[in-house]
Amino acid sequence: MAFRLTVEPIGETIEVREDQTILDACLRQGIWLPHACGHGLCGTCKVDVLEGEVDHADASSFALMDFEREDGKTLACCARLTEDVVIEAEIDEDEDAEHIPIRDFSATVTRIVDLTPDIKGIWLAIDGEPIRFQPGQYVNLTVPGVEGPRAFSIASSPQDGATIELNVRKVPGGKATPLLHETLKEGDHLSFTGPYGQFFTRRSRGGTQIFVGGGSGLSSPKSMVLDLLESGWDEPVYLFHGARGLKDLYYRDLFETLAAEHGNFRYVPALSEPDPGDGWQGETGFIHEALQRAFPDGFADMTAYLCGPPPMIEATIRTLMRGFLFEEGIFTEKFLTGADEDRIKSPVFRRI
């Protein structure tokens, strides 16, 4: 069964199956609604329901509060229609957005590599037509035996959409990532949908581009940096990668080679808990501290992209704001899970 959804202020009407979310139906049919986590946690996809009733489904009570539900708001990434509905969404025109419709993909696992003790690189060769995505975007991966998809950012360059690389950190107590780490093998088949998200390079801003990744949050920045350098971007590009010890730092050789080849690219890894036996001579402390040391005069007119665990993102936003870079120049991809409800309540974190 399907219902009709009208999206204001653009006035377009589409069909939405009863098992489909508003966001899924819109992104498949060329209507680009704002979204980020895709899982009812961040609140980015909040829309007003002007007419009709929706089922709020799995919306977190922090991302969509009770008073907001009573005020007729819903989360497009969770809400399903129970009748014909009219919604109003804030559809900003972002000149860097390509609005690529999401599709379903099936793929074969061609390679699995231990990048660190708790992060695996997983390569998926797509059956049929390659995926088109903007570097920084993510896919929703279905893990057999686990209810609901899991979000993973694409770590490879968009130049090759026939095979994508994912970097998957094993989450203690998680349902899907331990399965991916312990049972997935080369030759297995997986399915995913995508591309999702608004975390992509804002080339139109020009100037210095700063990428900050924490842990497996190197995935999106890796794709974005590769794409910028491959396409001949000649303004400064910085990549800051935060890890605990030397064993947790991955793709160091790749980025050191790129820094040697490209005069405009600088790579700054920082270890928060280096082992004395590591012989580490580089930056130490948290990644936002290394960032501050690299830019003593602040970040005015630059563009920063932050990707990874919520505590790292929150600390880095504060550093950037103290250095005169504000909302319009900061873009984030928060690797939110059900464990992050406390973070979602923070005002500075919610705003960006």
Ligand SMILES: Cc1cc2nc3c(=O)[nH]c(=O)nc-3n(C[C@H](O)[C@H](O)[C@H](O)COP(=O)(O)OP(=O)(O)OC[C@H]3O[C@@H](n4cnc5c(N)ncnc54)[C@H](O)[C@@H]3O)c2cc1C
């Ligand atoms: C846009 C986006 C992109 C991402 N990209 C990447 C990436 O490139 N690489 C990567 O490694 N990760 C990425 N992540 C994070 C990744 O999606 C999660 O780590 C993954 O979904 C966890 O799956 P899981 O089944 O193993 O854990 P889950 O079973 O989902 O559990 C995750 C954690 O939350 C806890 N938890 C679950 N539900 C609740 C609850 N209701 N209350 C309190 N605690 C709860 C669990 O105990 C566990 O600690 C991304 C996330 C987002 C939103």
Ligand code: FES
């Ligand atoms: S995209 Fe819907 S809550 Fe995050």
